[in-house]
Amino acid sequence: MLALHTMPAAFSKSECDAIIRRISDVPTDEALLVGRNRDHNLRKSQLVWTDEVEGTEWVMERLIDLVRTANRAHFEFDLTEFAESPQVAIYKASDSGHFVWHSDIGSGAAAGKRKLTLVLQLSDADSYEGGDLEVMPGAHTLTANRTQGCVSIFPSFTLHQVTPVTSGTRYSMTVWAHGPAFR
Ligand SMILES: O=C(O)CCC(=O)C(=O)O
Numbered sequence: 001m002l003a004l005h006t007m008p009a010a011f012s013k014s015e016c017d018a019i020i021r022r023i024s025d026v027p028t029d030e031a032l033l034v035g036r037n038r039d040h041n042l043r044k045s046q047l048v049w050t051d052e053v054e055g056t057e058w059v060m061e062r063l064i065d066l067v068r069t070a071n072r073a074h075f076e077f078d079l080t081e082f083a084e085s086p087q088v089a090i091y092k093a094s095d096s097g098h099f100v101w102h103s104d105i106g107s108g109a110a111a112g113k114r115k116l117t118l119v120l121q122l123s124d125a126d127s128y129e130g131g132d133l134e135v136m137p138g139a140h141t142l143t144a145n146r147t148q149g150c151v152s153i154f155p156s157f158t159l160h161q162v163t164p165v166t167s168g169t170r171y172s173m174t175v176w177a178h179g180p181a182f183r
């Protein structure tokens with residue numbers, strides 16, 4: 001099974017900048033973990049749920065297309081729905097934004113059915129330091145491509161982390177595809 005699928009230039013620079021501008025106008029929630037626990041030792045970021053943001057519908061349509069294409073070509077999971085809003089995460093150096101090693105499969109109704117995780121790199125790679133998305137499908141760690149507009153897709157059970165941002169701010173967008181239990 002494929003560990004990490006990369007789709008470079010899935011979004012253009014101007015599309016990514018437009019998404020960042022759009023969600024920058026919206027008040028953020030403190031990032032809540034799967035299960036909605038607050039624990040700053042695990043994750044420090046702000047979150048915007050984009051289904052509450054007008055003018056971002058085209059982003060969801062594109063993300064759905066990308067997940068479907070990648071799934072057909074590389075994963076072949078049973079996927080039935082996109083049961084959760086995409087979220088934009090904002091990791092700031094001023095509060096050491098990060099997310100420690102975790103899997104995205106949680107205990108909630110939707111989080112328990114996550115099968116594929118898609119992460120869109122919204123920020124320009126040179127606009128911040130640290131903040132690498134790392135994925136650990138086996139004994140080795142893979143670092144996701146941080147080129148602006150690049151999409152990384154991996155099975156939601158795979159361990160992954162975001163290392164602390166040490167300067168600037170990193171924006172990313174995550175969406176999950178859901179389906180019946182693995183068997
Ligand atoms: O921001 C990222 O690159 C990953 C976010 C993530 O792992 C999550 O939202 O579960």
Ligand SMILES: [Fe+2]
Pocket residue numbers: 102103104117160
């Ligand atoms: Fe995650």
